[in-house]
Amino acid sequence: MKLLIDRIIKDGKVLPGDILKVDGFINHQMDVQLIDEIGKEFHRLYGNCEVTKVLTIEASGIGIACFVAKYFQVPLLFAKKSKSKNISDNVYSSQVASFTHGSVNTVVVSKEYLSPEDKVLIIDDFLARGEALNGLIDIVNQAGATVVGTGTVIEKGYQGGGDALRAKGIRVESLAIIDSMSDDGSITFRN
């Protein structure tokens, strides 16, 4: 998505430790006009897939998924990070490792809101090793629902999570795929 890639080049910052800082327009401060265009683009990509629900994970996925759900005119469901180790019978749960925070979270979705009839589009801001997407796919599978595909804003292609999902036959759409970043700040995007 040219609008997004141009913005990453203009305002993104490569920091030591393999960090791409986009918190001026995506995941702390959000440029809602850009996010609205991102929602429109995912609707262009998945608009003929009879999506019944958009699923994401708190916190930074929520804003993006809101605009996606608006274009599909379907509900948005966000998985919650559970602080409790006692998971009730009323939720689907999965384990998601966060490499940014060096922790493992249990994420939960109420069984009330996913059913076998659902066709689910999974949305998130970043795709690196694919931990969050795999957790959400696990939850959709537990519900017996269908994963239509995934939509992420920025994929770190060189970390392999996206390609591993594609190899499993899952449709993975990322609006900007980064093949490499270097400490001098340069970013190479996949064509």
Place this chain on the structure above:
Amino acid sequence: MKLLIDRIIKDGKVLPGDILKVDGFINHQMDVQLIDEIGKEFHRLYGNCEVTKVLTIEASGIGIACFVAKYFQVPLLFAKKSKSKNISDNVYSSQVASFTHGSVNTVVVSKEYLSPEDKVLIIDDFLARGEALNGLIDIVNQAGATVVGTGTVIEKGYQGGGDALRAKGIRVESLAIIDSMSDDGSITFRN
């Protein structure tokens, strides 16, 4: 806001422990058409206040604030809950107690994204004792920016947080104010 109050009466559930469960349409699964109308309503209320930025707190405020920011055509900024006790010099921070989770969170906002020129509309899903709003107001004050007012979807009026803020001269707008809830499921709204 009649559309919202009707929906709370139809789909909200009063649970023991003073809990109003609205997670089917506001804070787990989100009815984005309703949330879009909520965004429009806050723009109607604050549209002439020259708002430059919408501020909320992760996680469940983000979706609502996104639609608000869209109507104002200004950036959305969400305060992050910090896991670290070591707060860097680059952020404004405040302490927010959560009665739901029985914990205190440090919330942070990067200094890059708030400046003394900003006129800030603070948005959240719930207003009870006002802990989250007070934390966000504290952060806006640290930046030397102006709080235009607050906008919350549901205010538990009987918990007093909203009226305490109003008594301080802060403009507080809530789209549904609950004066009482009882265990038989009935809800009394403030006129």
